[in-house]
Amino acid sequence: MSLSEVVVVIAILGGLAGTATMSVRGHRVRARQDVARKDIGAIVQALEAFRAMNNRFPTCQEGLDVLTRARTSHFGPLLRGGAVDPWGRPYRYDAPPAGNRCRVVSLGADGREGGQGGDQDISSDELGG
Numbered sequence: 001m002s003l004s005e006v007v008v009v010i011a012i013l014g015g016l017a018g019t020a021t022m023s024v025r026g027h028r029v030r031a032r033q034d035v036a037r038k039d040i041g042a043i044v045q046a047l048e049a050f051r052a053m054n055n056r057f058p059t060c061q062e063g064l065d066v067l068t069r070a071r072t073s074h075f076g077p078l079l080r081g082g083a084v085d086p087w088g089r090p091y092r093y094d095a096p097p098a099g100n101r102c103r104v105v106s107l108g109a110d111g112r113e114g115g116q117g118g119d120q121d122i123s124s125d126e127l128g129g
Helices: 003-054
Strands: 092-094 103-106
Touching: 003 103
Parallel strands: none
Antiparallel strands: 092 103
């Protein structure tokens, strides 16, 4: 093989590797977003259970941490694990005004409000909760 043939082969392999990397990255982003949606669904269910037992949602001061503590010596927490999104940040909880729905939000990959694609916020609003 000549040097030019080797360079062409390396360039082709590099292009294929770049394409594969971008494809895998897109799958990873979607997978994290799917995990966030499932987590938010579980958190909303735990919040509804808390409300059924206490006739109220947790306050902002109590936050989601109240769901992860054991309720009594006989009953475990309403939410197992923690309330941390797939990007390692706590889910944001907005306590509702009297009688309204609560709101749980992950700020996406960038950790800031708004965003597109992987940076898109995911909230209980889009899940109907």
